[in-house]
Amino acid sequence: MIVAERLRKTFPGRGKDKTPVIAVDDVGFTAHDGQITGLLGPNGAGKTTTLRMLYTLMTPESGRVLVDGIDAAVDPNAVRRSLGVLPDARGVYKRLTARENIDYFGELHGMSSAAIVERTARLAKALQMEDFLDRATEGFSQGQRTKTAIARALIHDPRNVILDEPTNGLDVMTTRGLRGFLKELREEGRCVIFSSHIMQEVAALCDRIVIVAQGRVVAQGTPDELREQAHESNLEDAFVKLIGSEEGLHA
Amino acid sequence: MSQTGYFRAIFTVMRKELRDFARDRRTFLLTLLTAPLLYPLLFLGMNKLTNLRAETQLEKDLSIPVVGIARAPNLVAFLASRGINATEAPADYEALIRSQREDLALVIDENFAADWQAGKPAKVEIVADTTRRTGDVQIARVRNVLTAYGQSVGALRLLARGVNPMVAAPVNVGTRDLATAEAKRGIFLSVVLPLVLMLFAFIGGSHLAMDTTAGERERQSLEPLLATPAARGALVSGKMLAAVLLGLASMLLILVSFKVSASIGGGAARSLDVSFAAMGKLLVILLPLVLIGTALLTCLSASAKSMKEAQSHMVWLMLLPMLPGYALMAYPLKDTQLWQYAVPFLSQNQMLVKVTRGEMPSATQWAVYLGASVLLAVLLWAVAVWRYRQERLAISG
Numbered sequence: 001m002i003v004a005e006r007l008r009k010t011f012p013g014r015g016k017d018k019t020p021v022i023a024v025d026d027v028g029f030t031a032h033d034g035q036i037t038g039l040l041g042p043n044g045a046g047k048t049t050t051l052r053m054l055y056t057l058m059t060p061e062s063g064r065v066l067v068d069g070i071d072a073a074v075d076p077n078a079v080r081r082s083l084g085v086l087p088d089a090r091g092v093y094k095r096l097t098a099r100e101n102i103d104y105f106g107e108l109h110g111m112s113s114a115a116i117v118e119r120t121a122r123l124a125k126a127l128q129m130e131d132f133l134d135r136a137t138e139g140f141s142q143g144q145r146t147k148t149a150i151a152r153a154l155i156h157d158p159r160n161v162i163l164d165e166p167t168n169g170l171d172v173m174t175t176r177g178l179r180g181f182l183k184e185l186r187e188e189g190r191c192v193i194f195s196s197h198i199m200q201e202v203a204a205l206c207d208r209i210v211i212v213a214q215g216r217v218v219a220q221g222t223p224d225e226l227r228e229q230a231h232e233s234n235l236e237d238a239f240v241k242l243i244g245s246e247e248g249l250h251a
Numbered sequence: 252m253s254q255t256g257y258f259r260a261i262f263t264v265m266r267k268e269l270r271d272f273a274r275d276r277r278t279f280l281l282t283l284l285t286a287p288l289l290y291p292l293l294f295l296g297m298n299k300l301t302n303l304r305a306e307t308q309l310e311k312d313l314s315i316p317v318v319g320i321a322r323a324p325n326l327v328a329f330l331a332s333r334g335i336n337a338t339e340a341p342a343d344y345e346a347l348i349r350s351q352r353e354d355l356a357l358v359i360d361e362n363f364a365a366d367w368q369a370g371k372p373a374k375v376e377i378v379a380d381t382t383r384r385t386g387d388v389q390i391a392r393v394r395n396v397l398t399a400y401g402q403s404v405g406a407l408r409l410l411a412r413g414v415n416p417m418v419a420a421p422v423n424v425g426t427r428d429l430a431t432a433e434a435k436r437g438i439f440l441s442v443v444l445p446l447v448l449m450l451f452a453f454i455g456g457s458h459l460a461m462d463t464t465a466g467e468r469e470r471q472s473l474e475p476l477l478a479t480p481a482a483r484g485a486l487v488s489g490k491m492l493a494a495v496l497l498g499l500a501s502m503l504l505i506l507v508s509f510k511v512s513a514s515i516g517g518g519a520a521r522s523l524d525v526s527f528a529a530m531g532k533l534l535v536i537l538l539p540l541v542l543i544g545t546a547l548l549t550c551l552s553a554s555a556k557s558m559k560e561a562q563s564h565m566v567w568l569m570l571l572p573m574l575p576g577y578a579l580m581a582y583p584l585k586d587t588q589l590w591q592y593a594v595p596f597l598s599q600n601q602m603l604v605k606v607t608r609g610e611m612p613s614a615t616q617w618a619v620y621l622g623a624s625v626l627l628a629v630l631l632w633a634v635a636v637w638r639y640r641q642e643r644l645a646i647s648g
Contacts, residue, residue, distance in 0.1 A: 057646075080480040091472035
């Protein structure tokens with residue numbers, strides 16, 4: 001379970017104008033185990049910064065993050081161990097094979113090589129990446145790279161999974177496969193958070209949706225609750241109404 | 252994180268970085284082999300050139316234009332007996348010297364014969380451009396022959412007057428020409444050898460150090476790495492350890508090629524101490540420099556926004572090891588004062604020169620040297636670790 005409480009993060013301004021940039025103003029939500037929580041919002045709403053605070057890459061200016069009851073500011077290492085993270089930056093090591101990329105992260109998590117082999121085999125099957133597992137990642141397609149990055153993020157069998165725009169740049173078939181994989185994670189009782197700016201994707205997958213705009217949570221709840229809140233029968237219309245503009249919807 | 256976990260992470264990162272780097276065959280081979288292959292060429296080439304210059308300019312017959320060749324037939328004959336052939340100078344001999352087509356010319360004064368007969372000093376001028384080093388050896392040679400001629404005639408004159416010529420030579424001054432191989436060896440040893448060793452020790456592992464920090468950030472794989480529970484200090488230490496090992500491997504290859512080229516090269520090369528003990532000492536001297544270079548590069552690359560920015564540091568980094576060499580040329584220091592062994596680069600220079608000359612630095616010099624350089628390396632390492640703990644580092648692009 002991941003709890004975000006009133007997170008706020010600003011960055012120092014650049015250039016002549018020194019006013020700080022408010023990336024995340026006030027974001028709070030709870031993501032439960034056995035559920036998929038979608039962070040939905042237009043580009044630049046603060047989704048990536050919010051996620052970075054969740055996986056301890058950034059420290060929030062105020063507010064706190066609790067992962068399975070552990071405060072990320074108090075024991076960031078314990079939090080990192082219980083998280084599987086697919087960041088916005090998902091570069092793989094080009095000169096290593098997909099398997100070597102995954103091994104590296106397994107070793108950094110302190111896993112034994114037997115455990116790594118066993119877990120890699122399961123992930124490779126679930127993500128349908130067996131046919132390119134032992135190829136150097138140079139020349140991989142976007143989908144193959146993303147799968148490699150997801151596999152290495154989940155090598156240590158984390159209870160909580162955070163994915164930043166996992167379907168970015170993927171074709172329809174790969175996206176469908178990935179959705180199936182996320183549902184499997186949910187069935188296994190994990191807590192899954194993913195961010196997206198694509199309405200349909202969030203609607204198709206999420207148990208709970210957190211809508212973020214301009215660094216604030218403007219609405220959250222199940223898809224039904226959101227429709228009700230906006231008095232719209234269509235989720236997309238509800239979304240537009242809730243964020244108050246059509247900005248970013250077509251991005 | 253536990254102690255064993257920390258070291259395990261260091262070795263995991265080191266193994267991965269070395270494997271990743273070794274897969275990039277061309278860069279890997281260039282990094283490892285450039286210096287060991289370049290070194291014998293430089294070494295033997297300079298040796299050869301030095302010998303060539305000494306041979307051609309000292310022993311070969313020299314032909315110089317002489318103005319007024321007919322005014323002093325005896326002098327011309329004396330010059331010829333010492334391998335210097337006089338030819339009648341063209342009218343534009345000064346222009347020829349300025350344009351470097353002739354190195355020097357001799358002008359025999361119009362009144363040479365008259366002064367000679369009168370027993371007055373007869374004037375002979377050497378015309379040369381002293382800012383051109385190519386003429387140095389010839390000028391010295393001609394001057395020596397002229398002096399010898401003057402002395403022998405003077406002695407004959409004294410004898411003719413019944414005076415022992417020794418009376419007129421109270422001091423016997425000897426000069427040796429600087430173009431000999433023995434003298435060049437000193438410069439070669441004190442400038443070129445330490446420079447090559449220091450340069451490659453300092454920035455030999457540079458590509459790996461930059462690629463694993465600035466490069467990793469640019470390729471967007473740093474953020475996932477920093478999201479793992481591995482300690483930041485362990486990550487950066489592992490990367491630095493990989494670069495240090497690579498630097499050390501390249502040092503070992505350089506020393507092997509140093510030994511091989513010294514044993515096949517003649518002249519100056521023969522005087523170098525290439526025993527295994529000396530090699531070991533060189534390695535101990537260079538190791539702290541490898542550490543300093545790696546740590547400095549890691550700090551710089553971690554602060555750089557891109558690989559390009561990191562690489563642009565290379566220019567001044569390459570100049571650093573050269574500075575003490577040039578400073579010492581301009582202002583030679585005796586290597587006895589202890590402070591010199593605490594100054595980076597100067598200390599390496601002094602230690603390397605000592606060892607290659609076959610001298611042993613004293614225990615205090617060793618202690619000051621190793622203490623100061625290891626301290627600097629540890630400081631830079633701490634800065635690099637601190638950089639890796641910063642939030643800003645993780646965000647790529």
